[in-house]
Amino acid sequence: xxxxxxxxxxxxxxxxxxxxxxxxxxxxxxxxxxxxxxxxxxxxxxxxxxxxxxxxxxxxxxxxxxxxxxxxxxxxxxxxxxxxxxxxxxxxxxxxxxxxxxxxxxxxxxxxxxxxxxxxxxxxxxxxxxxxxxxxxxxxxxxxxxxxxxxxxxxxxxxxxxxxxxxxxxxxxxxxxxxxxxxxxxxxxxxxxxxxxxxxxxxxxxxxxxxxxxxxxxxxxxxxxxxxxxxxxxxxxxxxxxxxxxxxxxxxxxxxxxxxxxxxxxxxxxxxxxxxxxxxxxxxxxxxxxxxxxxxxxxxxxxxxxxxxxxxxxxxxxxxxxxxxxxxxxxxxxxxxxxxxxxxxxxxxxxxxxxxxxxxxxxxxxxxxxxxxxxxxxxxxxxxxxxxxxxxxxxxxxxxxxxxxxxxxxxxxxxxxxxxxxxxxxxxxxxxxxxxxxxxxxxxxxxxxxxxxxxxxxxxxxxxxxxxxxxxxxxxxxxxxxxxxxxxxxxxxxxxxxxxxxxxxxxxxxxxxxxxxxxxxxxxxxxxx
Amino acid sequence: xxxxxxxxxxxxxxxxxxxxxxxxxxxxxxxxxxxxxxxxxxxxxxxxxxxxxxxxxxxxxxxxxxxxxxxxxxxxxxxxxxxxxxxxxxxxxxxxxxxxxxxxxxxxxxxxxxxxxxxxxxxxxxxxxxxxxxxxxxxxxxxxxxxxxxxxxxxxxxxxxxxxxxxxxxxxxxxxxxxxxxxxxxxxxxxxxxxxxxxxxxxxxxxxxxxxxxxxxxxxxxxxxxxxxxxxxxxxxxxxxxxxxxxxxxxxxxxxxxxxxxxxxxxxxxxxxxxxxxxxxxxxxxxxxxxxxxxxxxxxxxxxxxxxxxxxxxxxxxxxxxxxxxxxxxxxxxxxxxxxxxxxxxxxxxxxxxxxxxxxxxxxxxxxxxxxxxxxx
Numbered sequence: 001x002x003x004x005x006x007x008x009x010x011x012x013x014x015x016x017x018x019x020x021x022x023x024x025x026x027x028x029x030x031x032x033x034x035x036x037x038x039x040x041x042x043x044x045x046x047x048x049x050x051x052x053x054x055x056x057x058x059x060x061x062x063x064x065x066x067x068x069x070x071x072x073x074x075x076x077x078x079x080x081x082x083x084x085x086x087x088x089x090x091x092x093x094x095x096x097x098x099x100x101x102x103x104x105x106x107x108x109x110x111x112x113x114x115x116x117x118x119x120x121x122x123x124x125x126x127x128x129x130x131x132x133x134x135x136x137x138x139x140x141x142x143x144x145x146x147x148x149x150x151x152x153x154x155x156x157x158x159x160x161x162x163x164x165x166x167x168x169x170x171x172x173x174x175x176x177x178x179x180x181x182x183x184x185x186x187x188x189x190x191x192x193x194x195x196x197x198x199x200x201x202x203x204x205x206x207x208x209x210x211x212x213x214x215x216x217x218x219x220x221x222x223x224x225x226x227x228x229x230x231x232x233x234x235x236x237x238x239x240x241x242x243x244x245x246x247x248x249x250x251x252x253x254x255x256x257x258x259x260x261x262x263x264x265x266x267x268x269x270x271x272x273x274x275x276x277x278x279x280x281x282x283x284x285x286x287x288x289x290x291x292x293x294x295x296x297x298x299x300x301x302x303x304x305x306x307x308x309x310x311x312x313x314x315x316x317x318x319x320x321x322x323x324x325x326x327x328x329x330x331x332x333x334x335x336x337x338x339x340x341x342x343x344x345x346x347x348x349x350x351x352x353x354x355x356x357x358x359x360x361x362x363x364x365x366x367x368x369x370x371x372x373x374x375x376x377x378x379x380x381x382x383x384x385x386x387x388x389x390x391x392x393x394x395x396x397x398x399x400x401x402x403x404x405x406x407x408x409x410x411x412x413x414x415x416x417x418x419x420x421x422x423x424x425x426x427x428x429x430x431x432x433x434x435x436x437x438x439x440x441x442x443x444x445x446x447x448x449x450x451x452x453x454x455x456x457x458x459x460x461x462x463x464x465x466x467x468x469x470x471x472x473x474x475x476x477x478x479x480x481x482x483x484x485x486x487x488x489x490x491x492x493x494x495x496x497x498x499x500x501x502x503x504x505x506x507x508x509x510x511x512x513x514x515x516x517x518x519x520x521x522x523x524x525x526x527x528x529x
Numbered sequence: 530x531x532x533x534x535x536x537x538x539x540x541x542x543x544x545x546x547x548x549x550x551x552x553x554x555x556x557x558x559x560x561x562x563x564x565x566x567x568x569x570x571x572x573x574x575x576x577x578x579x580x581x582x583x584x585x586x587x588x589x590x591x592x593x594x595x596x597x598x599x600x601x602x603x604x605x606x607x608x609x610x611x612x613x614x615x616x617x618x619x620x621x622x623x624x625x626x627x628x629x630x631x632x633x634x635x636x637x638x639x640x641x642x643x644x645x646x647x648x649x650x651x652x653x654x655x656x657x658x659x660x661x662x663x664x665x666x667x668x669x670x671x672x673x674x675x676x677x678x679x680x681x682x683x684x685x686x687x688x689x690x691x692x693x694x695x696x697x698x699x700x701x702x703x704x705x706x707x708x709x710x711x712x713x714x715x716x717x718x719x720x721x722x723x724x725x726x727x728x729x730x731x732x733x734x735x736x737x738x739x740x741x742x743x744x745x746x747x748x749x750x751x752x753x754x755x756x757x758x759x760x761x762x763x764x765x766x767x768x769x770x771x772x773x774x775x776x777x778x779x780x781x782x783x784x785x786x787x788x789x790x791x792x793x794x795x796x797x798x799x800x801x802x803x804x805x806x807x808x809x810x811x812x813x814x815x816x817x818x819x820x821x822x823x824x825x826x827x828x829x830x831x832x833x834x835x836x837x838x839x840x841x842x843x844x845x846x847x848x849x850x851x852x853x854x855x856x857x858x859x860x861x862x863x864x865x866x867x868x869x870x871x872x873x874x875x876x877x878x879x880x881x882x883x884x885x886x887x888x889x890x891x892x893x894x895x896x897x898x899x900x901x902x903x904x905x906x
Contacts (some may be wrong), residue, residue: 033749057632058691058692058697059682059683059689059690059691059692060683060684060685061685064685064765064832065765065766065767065768065769066765066832066835067796069762069764072762078839112813131834132833132834133833133834133835134834134835137764137765139762140762141802143723143761143762145721145722145723145739146722146723146762146763146764149764149864151834151835156849162608184846227571232740233738233739233740233741234740238533238740238741239723239738239739239740239741240738240741246898251866263603265683269809270759273598273606274606275607275608275610276608277608277610278609278610278611279610279611279612279616280610281611282616282840283609286552304725304734304735304736304760305736305738305743306735306736306738306741306743306744309638309639309642312638313635313638316631316634316635316638317631320627320630320631321627323623323627324620324623324624324627327619327620328616328619328620328670330587331615331619334587334590334591334594336609337594337595337598337600338590338593338594339589339594339598339604339609340604341598341600341604341605342594342595342599342600342604343599343600343601344599352591352595355591356588358592358670359584360584361587363580363584366576366580366630367573367576367577367580368625370576370630370634371571371634371638372568372569372572372634372637372638372641373569373572373573373576375641375732375734375735376569376573376729376733376734376735377731378556378725378760379725379727379734379760380760392872393650417785426579429793440554440556440557443555443556443558444556444557444558445554445559445729445758447727447756447758447759447760447768448762448768448770449762449767450758450767452683452691452698452768453698453768453770454691454696454697454698454699455691455694455695455697456555456695458692459554460554467623478785502572518563
């Protein structure tokens, strides 16, 4: 018997480097994704620090305009494709099988591959910064003809996008296959935790939109090297066509970043309000509506290209319509908190900050959706402020909330609550000092993606930079808290949080290498939403 | 670095002397100087107030709940988890609000879209990195470059401080002069990559797309100088191609057009005259700053891998390459745009001479306008 058990362990839990390189275990791969995302968050963050240092005062102090442009471009690509998306996939890997009572992901070998091609993709991207002519510098949106002026870095940029796309599509297929085939008996679709729901919908968005991006960048590649003219008017093409295709991917991409955040917050707020999520079914429908609408609003990113007025009106109405299901979600979160018995541990603090700050980003989003006024806002710092409110104080705050919420389950120890609260307050204050003044800069007339500016913009830029440095430094505290928690501390119970519900809290902390090898029996209480 | 540190402390405490002597704490959109910009501003304020009021109500309720419904006050959590009635209410109310916003927005958009019955047409063409303005009725063409003082102050050097120049990066050598109280059609297009033409005081921006022409209009109420910038990333010089509109009365505009034409005719006539080397070098340096410096840099070193160096380069130093040097300037090569149509023979002769004698190139070559004319096809 003991030999058997030994072999069992040996087979399933290889140690050392091999454990990670050849892993087919959803928990290990989830950990890899999360660590990778955190590393990318700091690399992309370092680029943001360079940007804010250069913008600290008027005049050029540190970098040349070309390098500044490549910082703007690569910062965005790394944060979107390297930090937020992999962090979301990492959480999905770790938590979805635990939440639905499955032993692992449905396609474990593909899971390994979809992670391990990511480091190669980003090695390609970062290597372009050292190439002849520098890294991509035309913005992450890669608009032709500007992107075609890129030198040696160009094919590397295109192949990076292809690789990241392949990785994400494989991840998405895996999530869909897992959720539709491996739920514990009794867990119907409308009994699934909302985090699982938001990820299933996200996975469909990924599968539908990423091939479109792959097609668009391949057309760029043939325009540059094979003499086609998809995007060149001189050869009968149209540069604006690229923008249409890009944003057909790009707008669903926004929700690929945001929907898992909705799922996280919808999990955490009920836990710390000690009250079930309000309006579960309407949350599911609202998420699905947002996802579907996201395919019909792409041109609001390009109102100024000169579309026919009927097109502009259509995209304005569709865009404003998204405010309705998004509003429903915010109201449901409020109603969940209403008459609860709330406590304010770090996950809850980050979640509440998410609701408030994401809503502020939603407000500026509604303003941007009004076409005639967007002609003033477009491509200014108002837009920069808007999308950082939804992506940083939105998506990233929700990821921080998720990390604190599930760290006890991952490590078996409680994190240092006092430090985590300090991390929260530093992050919340610094990010607002960083991004709120950018609204004013944009309204006053400062365009985005410029390395230097008129002195009328000096004061708010300096304040914004100070907020930026403070935010950057405070994230080092997060790394310290995570490492400290991984190394030890107060032992976490199986149910680490008093009000937590769901299958993941029925397994011990830390979660054993294998869980739910036989499907769990679901009690009625567990299935209550 | 100590001065940066000092300024940081000033900013933290909002004690912004001496910065505040120039900077303003503009918080809101500019109202502008056209009927449309005024309406855009009003629409902006309406939507801003709508979201502010919603925000106060929503966040107010939330904070009330956070304060009262906390475990430390000994409350017991309620059990309710759905209510179809409230779901319908909070779906319907936002829907009504956005319909309320969409109606005036639609009206305004239709008004902005009407480019009929304009009295004057100007075509703005974006170049990397300058604007060309063609007055179609008056048969006048201008190139509008970043002004020399901004060019000097924008170099990465320790001895320059742009804080003393209030029009830094928002001034040009040749402003776009437009008449007031006239419906002006402004066409936008581009020569190389996508740019965007934006003067906030006119109330809109519009992309300038190579191969396509967008049409827009403006009706300027008040004479004055209105400044804006390119608003679509267009490469290294994106932050360095401002737009300056100088609005004057129709009579003054007509006088200006006549004077400008005469000035251009005289300059063209004079440009074929032979100059001394000193004259060529002085003129050449000015032409270089306005047209060449953005890529090839003040020291002629270019940007490695993107823009070739001129200092010590084969084309700018070897006698047998003089002809190639001139034709590159006239007709362009790869990323380099053709300058033959924007610069006259005298300008090109001067800048060629300058490039062959500056930064230690010291070829001693003197290129005269006649040499340029000989290379023009």
